[in-house]
Amino acid sequence: MDLLTFARGPALEIAMAIFVIGVLWRMVGVLSLPAWRDDSPPRKGAPPAWLAALQAIFGKMAPHRTFLKAGMFTTINGYVFHIGLAICVFAFAPHILFLKSLFGLSWPALPSGMIFAVGAVTAGSLIAALIYRLTSPVLKLISRGNDYISWGLTFLPVVTGLAAASHIGARYETLLAIHILSICVFLAWFPFGKLMHAFLFVFSRGATGIRFRHRGAQI
Amino acid sequence: MTSTCAERGKPVDPRMIEAVLGEIAAQLETFALSGECASIDLGGLPFSGRDREALDARLGRGEIQATIDLAGRSEVWETGFSGVWRVRHFDATKIIVDLVEIASIPEILRSDRRDAKLAAQRLKAALERENAVLAENAHEQ
Amino acid sequence: MSNDQTLAAMLRQRGVSRRAFLKYSSYVASLMALPPSSAGALAEGLANARRQSVIWLSFQECTGCTESITRSHSPTLENLMFDFISLDYHHTLMAVSGEAAEKARQQAMEANKGKYIVVVDGSIPTKDGGVYSCIAGISNQQMLEETLRDAFAVVAVGSCAAFGGIPKANPNPTGAVAIKELVGDKPLINISGCPPIPEAMTGVLSYVLSFGKLPELDHLGRPKAFFGETIHDRCYRRPYYERGLFAEGFDDEGARQGYCLYKVGCKGPVTYNACATLKWNGGTSFPIQSGHGCLGCSEPDFWDQGGFYRPLPTPLGAMGPMLAGAAVAGAALGFGASLSARQHQKTFLAPPKSGEE
Numbered sequence: 001m002d003l004l005t006f007a008r009g010p011a012l013e014i015a016m017a018i019f020v021i022g023v024l025w026r027m028v029g030v031l032s033l034p035a036w037r038d039d040s041p042p043r044k045g046a047p048p049a050w051l052a053a054l055q056a057i058f059g060k061m062a063p064h065r066t067f068l069k070a071g072m073f074t075t076i077n078g079y080v081f082h083i084g085l086a087i088c089v090f091a092f093a094p095h096i097l098f099l100k101s102l103f104g105l106s107w108p109a110l111p112s113g114m115i116f117a118v119g120a121v122t123a124g125s126l127i128a129a130l131i132y133r134l135t136s137p138v139l140k141l142i143s144r145g146n147d148y149i150s151w152g153l154t155f156l157p158v159v160t161g162l163a164a165a166s167h168i169g170a171r172y173e174t175l176l177a178i179h180i181l182s183i184c185v186f187l188a189w190f191p192f193g194k195l196m197h198a199f200l201f202v203f204s205r206g207a208t209g210i211r212f213r214h215r216g217a218q219i
Numbered sequence: 220m221t222s223t224c225a226e227r228g229k230p231v232d233p234r235m236i237e238a239v240l241g242e243i244a245a246q247l248e249t250f251a252l253s254g255e256c257a258s259i260d261l262g263g264l265p266f267s268g269r270d271r272e273a274l275d276a277r278l279g280r281g282e283i284q285a286t287i288d289l290a291g292r293s294e295v296w297e298t299g300f301s302g303v304w305r306v307r308h309f310d311a312t313k314i315i316v317d318l319v320e321i322a323s324i325p326e327i328l329r330s331d332r333r334d335a336k337l338a339a340q341r342l343k344a345a346l347e348r349e350n351a352v353l354a355e356n357a358h359e360q
Numbered sequence: 361m362s363n364d365q366t367l368a369a370m371l372r373q374r375g376v377s378r379r380a381f382l383k384y385s386s387y388v389a390s391l392m393a394l395p396p397s398s399a400g401a402l403a404e405g406l407a408n409a410r411r412q413s414v415i416w417l418s419f420q421e422c423t424g425c426t427e428s429i430t431r432s433h434s435p436t437l438e439n440l441m442f443d444f445i446s447l448d449y450h451h452t453l454m455a456v457s458g459e460a461a462e463k464a465r466q467q468a469m470e471a472n473k474g475k476y477i478v479v480v481d482g483s484i485p486t487k488d489g490g491v492y493s494c495i496a497g498i499s500n501q502q503m504l505e506e507t508l509r510d511a512f513a514v515v516a517v518g519s520c521a522a523f524g525g526i527p528k529a530n531p532n533p534t535g536a537v538a539i540k541e542l543v544g545d546k547p548l549i550n551i552s553g554c555p556p557i558p559e560a561m562t563g564v565l566s567y568v569l570s571f572g573k574l575p576e577l578d579h580l581g582r583p584k585a586f587f588g589e590t591i592h593d594r595c596y597r598r599p600y601y602e603r604g605l606f607a608e609g610f611d612d613e614g615a616r617q618g619y620c621l622y623k624v625g626c627k628g629p630v631t632y633n634a635c636a637t638l639k640w641n642g643g644t645s646f647p648i649q650s651g652h653g654c655l656g657c658s659e660p661d662f663w664d665q666g667g668f669y670r671p672l673p674t675p676l677g678a679m680g681p682m683l684a685g686a687a688v689a690g691a692a693l694g695f696g697a698s699l700s701a702r703q704h705q706k707t708f709l710a711p712p713k714s715g716e717e
Contacts (some may be wrong), residue, residue, distance in 0.1 A: 002660065004630065008677035016679065020686035021693065028694025033701055094602055097623060098673040111604045135654075172590060173630040258396035260389070289379055292442060308383055313642055316386045318396055326400065327386075331378040333368075 005175045007180035013218055015184035022191025027199055043216030056209025056219050057202060063194075073132060084122030085154070088115055088161065116165055123158045126151070150194040156182040231273045235266065236328075239319075240273060246321045247302055256322040271317065278303060278319075285328060295325055361671070367444055378440035382406045384440050385570070391563040392585035405570035407442065412569050413468050413476040415507055416450040419500040420493050420536055421482025426452050427519035428555035429562065431641075438637040441562045444569055448476070451495075462496050465507070473510040473698035477568065480504070480539050483520040483527045487535025504542055513547040513568065514539065517561055517712040519657055522581070529663035540581065550581040554657035557638050559677065580616030580631070580660070591628035591654050594636035597621070614619055615651060625669040647663040 047055065063071035087192070089095055093109035100106040130151055133139045142212045164175035190196065212219045239259065261271060279299030287293035291310040299303060304325050308316040313322040320326075386403035390393070394402070419427070430453070447453060448468035454461060462664040468476060482500075485492040485504070490499035498506075508514065519525040519531055527536035540548055547570075551560050564583050567575045575583045592598065600606070600620040600690040607614035607621055628636075631654050635646040647654055653669075666676045 005661065005676065008674075011677045011678070013682060014678040015676075017682060017686040020683055024687055024690025024691040025697065027699075028691045029697035030694075032695055032698040034705070083559070093622070094671070094673040095605065097478035097671045098675070101670070101674040102679055109604050112602055172592075176630065190657070222547060256397075258399075260396045262390045263393055287379065287383075289376070289383055293383060305384075310642075316383075316390050318386065327382050329377055334372070334377045337372060 002173075003177040004180075007177040011181055011184045015187040019187040019190055023196070023199060026191055026196060028201070030200070036127040036211075038211065038214055039099055040215075042214050046213050046216060049210045049214075051133035052213035052219075053206035054209075055213070056205045057218060059209075060205050074129075075131070075167065077128055081122050081129065084118050084125060085158070087118045088122060088158065093117060112165070116162065119158055119162050119165070121154070123162065123213075126155045126158065130155075146193050149189065152193070153186045153189050231269050232265075233273075235264070235270055236274050236277065238349075239264065239266075240277060241318060243278075243300075243321065247300065250302055250321045256320070258321070259319040261319065262314055275305065278305070287327065293327070295328055321360040364410060366407065367409050367411065370411065378403070378407055378518045378534040380440060384566070386564050388407060388566045388570075391559050392567060392583075393481075394585075401572045405572070406566070409444070409569055411444070411446045412444060413472040413563075413566075414445045414479055414663075415465060415476055415511075416447060416453075416470055416479045416481070417483030417503060417507060418451045419480065419484050419495075419504075419521070419524075420518050421518065422526075423452055423481075424555040425481040425521075425561075426450070428558045429517075431558060441566060445565065448472075458620065460495075469510060475512050476510070477515060477565075478507055479515045479517055480521045481517045481534040483524045483538060484542060484668075485527065485534035485536050487533075495530050497675065501542065504539070508543060508546055511546060513549070513574065514593070515549045515551060515561075515564065515568075516541050516581075517658075517661065518556055519552045519554045522552040523660035525554065526663055528661070548581055549577065549583060550576055552580070552582055552587070552658040552668070553657070554662075555632055557586065557640065558636055560634060578632070579603050582658075586634040586638075587632040587658065589632065589634075589637075590631060591631050591636045591648070594638070595628055595648055610651065621653040622649070623649055623671050624653050625667065625671055627656030627659075627665065627668075627672060628654040629672060631656040631659050631662075652684050660686065673703060 046052070062068075063075055086092075087110070090099075091110040092115045093112065096106050096109050099128070127134075132144055133151070134148065157179065160175065160179040163169050164172065165177045169175060170178075209219050226304055239261075242259060243305045244309050246259075249255050250257065253342070261274075266274075275298075281297035281299055283299065284296075285295040285299045288297065290307070293306075293309065294307045297303070302321055304322065306316070306318040306325050306327060307314055316324075368378060368381070371377075380401060380499075381403035381452065385399040385406060386396065389399045389402055416426075417460050441476065446468075449461065449465040451461075454464070455461070458465060482493075484490065484500045484504060486501060491502040493500045495503060503521045516522045520527060520536075521679050524538045527534060541697060549564060551564060553560065560583070563585070564575060565585075575585060578587055581589075592601075597600075597620045600618075601622060605614065605617075605619045606623040607617075607619045608623055610624060622628075626648065628648065635654070636648070639646045639649070655668050656665060659665075666674055
């Protein structure tokens with residue numbers, strides 16, 4: 001079996017199985033824990049729980065003005081690579097075909113040249129994020145292997161995707177296999193590291209909002 | 220060698236033709252100075268049928284045209300530029316080789332001396348046979 | 361049976377001059393992307409060569425490769441090719457059959473010891489002692505071993521011989537293998553394709569005949585002159601791929617406009633062959649030009665790459681049931697985890713038993 005057949009076949013199957021099992025394990029595990037109850041009466045002006053949750057989820061999309069200057073880089077750079085990743089993953093024709101084969105849904109793609117440019121910007125933005133993490137005194141102190149592994153496994157698909165699209169470095173089918181294998185490792189790691197924030201952030205922000213607003217605190 | 224179906228609507232590529240003409244000019248100069256021959260295979264270039272016609276229009280025709288009857292037809296002609304020849308091999312109606320040759324004369328037009336040697340023997344033998352027949356006729360009369 | 365005359369002498373007897381070699385060599389040089397100036401050397405090599413003895417062995421095959429090579433588009437020029445070789449054994453093309461045929465093979469091997477080329481099409485079954493394909497009372501494996509003994513080189517023609525082809529496709533009931541598994545250290549050229557382009561076969565044979573050596577080969581043993589680039593690299597529909605203009609089906613507007621066939625399963629990006637440049641039937645067309653995606657027929661195991669109409673990004677496995685099972689398993693683990701956490705909470709937060717304080 002050659003590398004590409006392995007990547008498209010057993011590797012992808014196993015990685016996706018691990019991803020689904022892992023994500024559901026963690027999400028069902030967290031969400032089926034007993035609900036945290038606050039029996040104290042809600043403070044004056046406290047919104048209903050669902051509104052408090054939404055306010056927190058969307059409100060925290062930008063830093064509070066006190067921290068705006070300090071958090072400028074992480075906020076903007078963070079949006080750049082998150083949006084960049086979303087565009088590369090969801091607006092590139094071959095990726096749409098992949099998702100169509102799984103879910104039966106498809107939507108129009110952006111021109112491949114545009115995706116390549118976005119991918120390059122995304123890669124640059126990810127490198128900037130790493131440099132910031134390595135040089136900021138606070139981040140340097142609190143960063144663990146989990147953070148760097150999550151960064152690496154996010155960066156690899158972007159860079160191997162760029163290599164495959166530009167046919168640089170090896171024969172095309174090898175580059176494609178390496179790109180797919182990098183996605184396999186990404187998927188397998190996803191449920192067990194910092195990348196789970198993708199699913200968890202909604203709930204943690206929501207829960208914070210509900211608790212704070214119930215007690216009359218601003219979020 | 221590309222079928223016209225795929226070429227529908229494709230415009231002539233002037234840069235490609237300029238590039239080939241540039242190479243021909245350089246090789247022609249080398250030939251003029253040192254006698255070194257050269258050959259350019261148009262089939263190996265991204266050349267459409269229209270590009271070929273455009274190139275031939277630029278090169279024009281010279282004083283010599285030749286046809287070779289060998290495993291299909293071949294056409295050889297000198298262009299308007301002395302020393303620049305076109306050699307085109309056909310099989311039935313399709314062009315299978317299309318060359319620009321820079322030389323005094325394309326190799327395929329020359330007669331090989333080894334063929335000539337055997338031809339000389341054949342001619343000599345034919346003459347001897349004819350002489351023998353004439354001698355015999357004279358003798359009978 | 362090959363004789364001792366040079367090819368030049370042979371043609372001369374038919375009144376054909378050495379020009380024939382030059383014309384034929386220009387053709388081969390052009391095919392194999394050799395510099396045009398090499399035509400002269402190629403011509404000399406051919407003219408001075410003796411008729412090459414070729415023994416063609418056909419095993420688990422459909423005869424498509426033979427059909428391809430005999431439908432060469434340059435019949436007048438490629439007739440020369442068939443003059444240059446002495447096809448001493450070929451099931452479909454030889455006049456005799458039965459024991460006389462096998463005798464011809466033995467005699468050719470004997471008379472041309474160390475100099476004959478073995479061309480093989482079809483794969484070889486190895487399961488159960490190779491009984492699933494037998495010719496003249498012996499297994500294919502045996503016939504190959506026998507014939508290879510004093511061969512100069514082996515040419516595996518077609519994807520079945522080169523990589524196992526359709527007999528080797530899932531579930532491979534006969535234990536079919538590619539020829540390369542059985543040739544040991546004999547020089548081997550793989551000319552894959554289902555079938556291969558006829559010019560690829562004749563071009564390579566001419567090269568070997570003229571230069572007495574193998575052309576440059578890639579990591580799968582295929583001549584780089586014909587298998588050096590992918591279909592995608594030379595496809596005339598590539599600009600549509602780059603601009604994201606695809607046919608969604610075989611009869612929609614995109615298909616009518618001649619857009620890229622990536623979405624209907626074209627394997628062009630990962631297939632190495634000369635179809636996009638040499639094309640088929642004398643440069644007439646090739647699958648993509650006719651509106652059908654590339655099957656990838658010159659690559660190993662192309663029958664098992666998920667399906668001709670499933671686009672390249674589609675995973676090979678059947679994901680649906682597997683993912684459903686994984687979801688159930690994950691949810692079960694999650695519930696189990698939360699149940700155990702609740703139990704732990706209860707025990708941990710339970711009031712101390714009376715009398716312990």
